[in-house]
Amino acid sequence: MTDERPAELSPVQDAVPAQVPVGNRLAARGLTLAYEDRTVVEDLDLEVPDGKVTVIVGPNACGKSTLLRALGRLLKPRRGAVLLDGAELAHVPTRRIAQVIGLLPQTPMPPEGITVADLVSRGRQPHQKWWRQWSDSDEAAVAHAMERTGTTDLAERPVDELSGGQRQRVWIAMALAQDTDLLLLDEPTTYLDIAHQVEVLDLVRQLNRERSRTVVAVLHDLNQAARYADHLIAMRAGRVVAQGPPADTVTADLVQEVFGLASVVVPDPVTGGPLVVPGPPGVRRNTPRGLPAHRKPIK
Amino acid sequence: MTSVDEPRASLSVRPAGHAVVRAGRGSSFLVHRRALAVAVVLAVLLAAAVVVSLCVGEAFVPPAEVVRVLLGLPSPDELVVGTLRLPRLVTGLLVGAAFGLSGALIQTMARNALASPDVIGVTHGAGAATVAAMTFGLTSYAVLPYVSVVGGLLAALLVYLLAWRGGLSASRFVLVGIGISVALGSLTRLLVTKGDYLVAQQAKVWLTGSLNGRGYDQAAPLATVLLLLVPFLLWAARAQRSAAFDEDTATALGIRLGRVRLGLSVLGVVLASAATGAAGPVDFVALLAPQIARRLTRTPQTPLVCSALTGALIVVVADVLARKLLSPLELPVGVFTALVGAPCLMWLIVRTRGNRSGGTA
Numbered sequence: 212m213t214d215e216r217p218a219e220l221s222p223v224q225d226a227v228p229a230q231v232p233v234g235n236r237l238a239a240r241g242l243t244l245a246y247e248d249r250t251v252v253e254d255l256d257l258e259v260p261d262g263k264v265t266v267i268v269g270p271n272a273c274g275k276s277t278l279l280r281a282l283g284r285l286l287k288p289r290r291g292a293v294l295l296d297g298a299e300l301a302h303v304p305t306r307r308i309a310q311v312i313g314l315l316p317q318t319p320m321p322p323e324g325i326t327v328a329d330l331v332s333r334g335r336q337p338h339q340k341w342w343r344q345w346s347d348s349d350e351a352a353v354a355h356a357m358e359r360t361g362t363t364d365l366a367e368r369p370v371d372e373l374s375g376g377q378r379q380r381v382w383i384a385m386a387l388a389q390d391t392d393l394l395l396l397d398e399p400t401t402y403l404d405i406a407h408q409v410e411v412l413d414l415v416r417q418l419n420r421e422r423s424r425t426v427v428a429v430l431h432d433l434n435q436a437a438r439y440a441d442h443l444i445a446m447r448a449g450r451v452v453a454q455g456p457p458a459d460t461v462t463a464d465l466v467q468e469v470f471g472l473a474s475v476v477v478p479d480p481v482t483g484g485p486l487v488v489p490g491p492p493g494v495r496r497n498t499p500r501g502l503p504a505h506r507k508p509i510k
Numbered sequence: 511m512t513s514v515d516e517p518r519a520s521l522s523v524r525p526a527g528h529a530v531v532r533a534g535r536g537s538s539f540l541v542h543r544r545a546l547a548v549a550v551v552l553a554v555l556l557a558a559a560v561v562v563s564l565c566v567g568e569a570f571v572p573p574a575e576v577v578r579v580l581l582g583l584p585s586p587d588e589l590v591v592g593t594l595r596l597p598r599l600v601t602g603l604l605v606g607a608a609f610g611l612s613g614a615l616i617q618t619m620a621r622n623a624l625a626s627p628d629v630i631g632v633t634h635g636a637g638a639a640t641v642a643a644m645t646f647g648l649t650s651y652a653v654l655p656y657v658s659v660v661g662g663l664l665a666a667l668l669v670y671l672l673a674w675r676g677g678l679s680a681s682r683f684v685l686v687g688i689g690i691s692v693a694l695g696s697l698t699r700l701l702v703t704k705g706d707y708l709v710a711q712q713a714k715v716w717l718t719g720s721l722n723g724r725g726y727d728q729a730a731p732l733a734t735v736l737l738l739l740v741p742f743l744l745w746a747a748r749a750q751r752s753a754a755f756d757e758d759t760a761t762a763l764g765i766r767l768g769r770v771r772l773g774l775s776v777l778g779v780v781l782a783s784a785a786t787g788a789a790g791p792v793d794f795v796a797l798l799a800p801q802i803a804r805r806l807t808r809t810p811q812t813p814l815v816c817s818a819l820t821g822a823l824i825v826v827v828a829d830v831l832a833r834k835l836l837s838p839l840e841l842p843v844g845v846f847t848a849l850v851g852a853p854c855l856m857w858l859i860v861r862t863r864g865n866r867s868g869g870t871a
Binding site for chain 1: 523524525526528530536537538539540744745748751752754755756758759761762763764765766810811
């Protein structure tokens, strides 16, 4: 079966302001991001649609995590700005941001010997004062976060002893206890097996649906991105190549352009959304050289 | 995912082991139950050690009389206990508490159990400055404490300047601190070796840390520093929680980790400098006390009050040994602090081996 949809890319890369929704809470303007002397993202404009799950995809080193870090003020822009409610992120006190944006870094390190309940309760930090260390709303938010993530039964366990999947749920619980309208997740499914990946992503989507939280996640897996995103952003070499609803965005041409991979896009048998299957159309077997036809031998 | 709607009141979601104390006007405080119990026990032990310390000496004074003196009641032993022994004991208490606090703060800041004022230049800076002053004929106990405080602070400042790189990185701070400490330690040894015999002798005692001849002249400035730092220590007790995170997670939670680290370390540096000024660099108290306290309380962060109490207890007990063990010969208290503290820590480490709550050394 071949891709029957016309292979059109959403023409966003030339930044047509009329096409992107205005008035979103989180946006980037003319963003240039760099480490030391290496520029990763240059002059990027971006709107994060409110109340939707936005997923950023792209090949390794395309700048997707870097972009997410900048959206979460973990990385200072070289030029341009990230805007939160119209205010430049760099000028908003970090604690104030933490009351609006929850953020799960790629590899967070738990404090040594900390228990699950303790770690989740640290998510309340931005709402606490020296003289208000544990209010009823703290307790309610932590209880809710742990229940939502199914970590209530782990409350007394040390985080060091948990499995990868449990640990990831605990970190999400912490970000959830922060009780923010926006949630940024940097590869939340890394190191998880497929069942736990689905579990975490289902949870993320539920969190979005329930309180129309705005979620931005970086994902490696294009099919998962297509399945869970309301709004998909495909990046390559620091630029946004295409964005929009996955059904309109994910095409064989896009996969070719972004990942350099020949593929067939078929309807997902479960969701009906786009499903990327690697391999050029019509080829069902490996080539005589033993490599799948969509891969060229490395010289 | 559990999607249970029934209330889970039986399972507490509070930070483990904490009780919530509400104090009106919407204020609430988290108190670690075990830490509170440990603090009470340590305080009782410390009170006992204080009484014992005041009893023993060249002449034994019965505990009843010691308590009378402490309560301000008339007693025939007022001169021996109140005038001769108490000032020295008070200095020891304050020095131990200050070193205990300093070690706790610096270990928390560095996220490293091996960090202490010894490895960030303070004690060696104080040592080098004091020995240099002695070498140049400055031997008055009225001036030397200030020389040592200035030396300690200068060395720490140098460490900050060299370690600063748009912020304070814990590992850089410790590495630079060790480098500076080693250099200053060598300088001190050079001065001791080159100096004349009497100076060398005096320097050696000072460098070990001694309470001999110390009294209210040394205790008063240290007590002042401790009192002035109380508001900052109250901040630190809470800020310590934040210092346990990595940079990204801390930022995500709205914590300015760089500032927290700077604040904690400056507090630690000031405390260690002031304590070193009062009694010299009393060995290992800053290193051992927080580790012992943390193992006793089993809190995720180093408990400040218990570290102070443990530090004071170590110094007071070590001072009793220093005075009595080879009586009438008096040894510097620094000889015994490690001897008292190290076995306690070893015992706690061995006992909690394989036990998750013990943390790692």
